Amino acid sequence: MSIEIAGLTRRYAEVAALDAVDLSIRDGEFIALLGPSGSGKTTLLRALAGLEFPDAGSLHVHGRDLARVPARERGIGFVFQHYALFRHMTVFENVAFGLRIRPRRDRPGGAEITARVQRLLELVQIPELARRYPDQISGGQRQRVALARALAIEPRLLLLDEPFGALDAKVRKELRVWLRQLHDRLGITSIFVTHDQDEALDLADRVAVMRAGRVVQFDTPETLLARPADAHVAGFLGEAVRLPCTLADGQARFAALPPLAVETSLPDGPALAFLRPVDLAAEPAGGDAPGNATVVSARHDGRGLRLTVLLEGTVLDATPAAGWAAPARGEPCRVRPLAARLFPA
Ligand SMILES: Nc1ncnc2c1ncn2[C@@H]1O[C@H](COP(=O)(O)OP(=O)(O)OP(=O)(O)O)[C@@H](O)[C@H]1O
Numbered sequence: 017m018s019i020e021i022a023g024l025t026r027r028y029a030e031v032a033a034l035d036a037v038d039l040s041i042r043d044g045e046f047i048a049l050l051g052p053s054g055s056g057k058t059t060l061l062r063a064l065a066g067l068e069f070p071d072a073g074s075l076h077v078h079g080r081d082l083a084r085v086p087a088r089e090r091g092i093g094f095v096f097q098h099y100a101l102f103r104h105m106t107v108f109e110n111v112a113f114g115l116r117i118r119p120r121r122d123r124p125g126g127a128e129i130t131a132r133v134q135r136l137l138e139l140v141q142i143p144e145l146a147r148r149y150p151d152q153i154s155g156g157q158r159q160r161v162a163l164a165r166a167l168a169i170e171p172r173l174l175l176l177d178e179p180f181g182a183l184d185a186k187v188r189k190e191l192r193v194w195l196r197q198l199h200d201r202l203g204i205t206s207i208f209v210t211h212d213q214d215e216a217l218d219l220a221d222r223v224a225v226m227r228a229g230r231v232v233q234f235d236t237p238e239t240l241l242a243r244p245a246d247a248h249v250a251g252f253l254g255e256a257v258r259l260p261c262t263l264a265d266g267q268a269r270f271a272a273l274p275p276l277a278v279e280t281s282l283p284d285g286p287a288l289a290f291l292r293p294v295d296l297a298a299e300p301a302g303g304d305a306p307g308n309a310t311v312v313s314a315r316h317d318g319r320g321l322r323l324t325v326l327l328e329g330t331v332l333d334a335t336p337a338a339g340w341a342a343p344a345r346g347e348p349c350r351v352r353p354l355a356a357r358l359f360p361a
Pocket residue numbers: 028031032033051052053054055056057058059060211
């Protein structure tokens with residue numbers, strides 16, 4: 017389902033939980049709403065689900081104005097972080113509930129419900145748990161049940177509010193890969209809320225970065241990382257370090273790093289530079305030239321060797337220069353900027 021959100025506003029006393037949000041989502045997209053606590057992510061999801069009523073603006077799903085459509089007729093599946101399953105019902109009954117609450121005219125009969133629940137449990141890969149109760153299964157399995165229940169109504173739009181927030185990192189990672197595959201297989205449109213940038217960047221086709229009730233940037237993960245719209249987005253995404261600098265004569269000059277040649281439309285004077293670990297090259301060195309630092313730690317991450325260094329009281333992540341195979345803790349080094357994203361100070 018395509019979704020058009022225009023000027024959506026929701027106020028609580030003096031707080032604008034949503035402040036004129038515009039968002040246009042294509043059929044079949046997997047969208048992340050990413051932002052700090054209180055930025056309006058949940059309110060936006062609840063407005064789509066029909067659990068929240070906006071003060072202004074419009075919501076259209078596949079061209080249909082949602083304002084007049086009650087929550088239960090929207091055909092939207094919803095999974096919350098703590099979507100308490102019914103504790104006194106088995107897994108089977110929890111999922112069947114999603115079918116039993118359908119409007120009478122398209123509610124299936126008993127045998128059909130049994131067959132469908134079985135199919136849904138197979139889809140979420142827990143058919144063997146049908147007779148268990150929620151407190152007899154793991155947190156990750158509970159979220160699969162919650163998802164099966166949400167999918168029981170055959171939604172064209174799936175909304176997920178921090179669905180894996182309560183789970184440990186490993187289970188979370190597995191479930192998110194699996195969720196992405198499920199989304200692709202079902203061909204639905206999904207919107208999920210997270211404040212975990214890795215989750216958003218790994219999983220989503222496009223990410224809406226929210227701040228104070230507004231969508232500050234809505235782009236693909238690649239574009240967000242390469243061209244953040246402002247200093248806030250740059251600071252929020254990736255692992256960039258923020259360093260003040262002074263622009264003059266086509267150079268960014270730093271207090272403790274060698275200067276960097278830059279092309280920018282910003283005027284000469286103070287600016288803010290964001291540098292990712294790949295933008296900082298570290299090589300073995302001594303002496304007291306600008307950029308001299310000490311290796312704090314060296315570790316391998318998914319992309320190769322990563323160094324943490326201490327540069328005049330600032331801790332930075334940097335990438336060792338080619339050929340420096342085994343930097344040791346405490347070893348002196350020199351850090352050079354290779355690139356930076358610049359914003360007004
Ligand atoms: N029922 C309410 N009454 C008053 N203020 C509310 C209510 N619901 C939300 N707010 C306020 O609206 C703003 C946005 O809240 P929302 O829950 O949408 O944020 P969020 O981005 O989902 O945050 P989190 O990541 O912490 O869940 C916050 O300032 C919040 O305090």
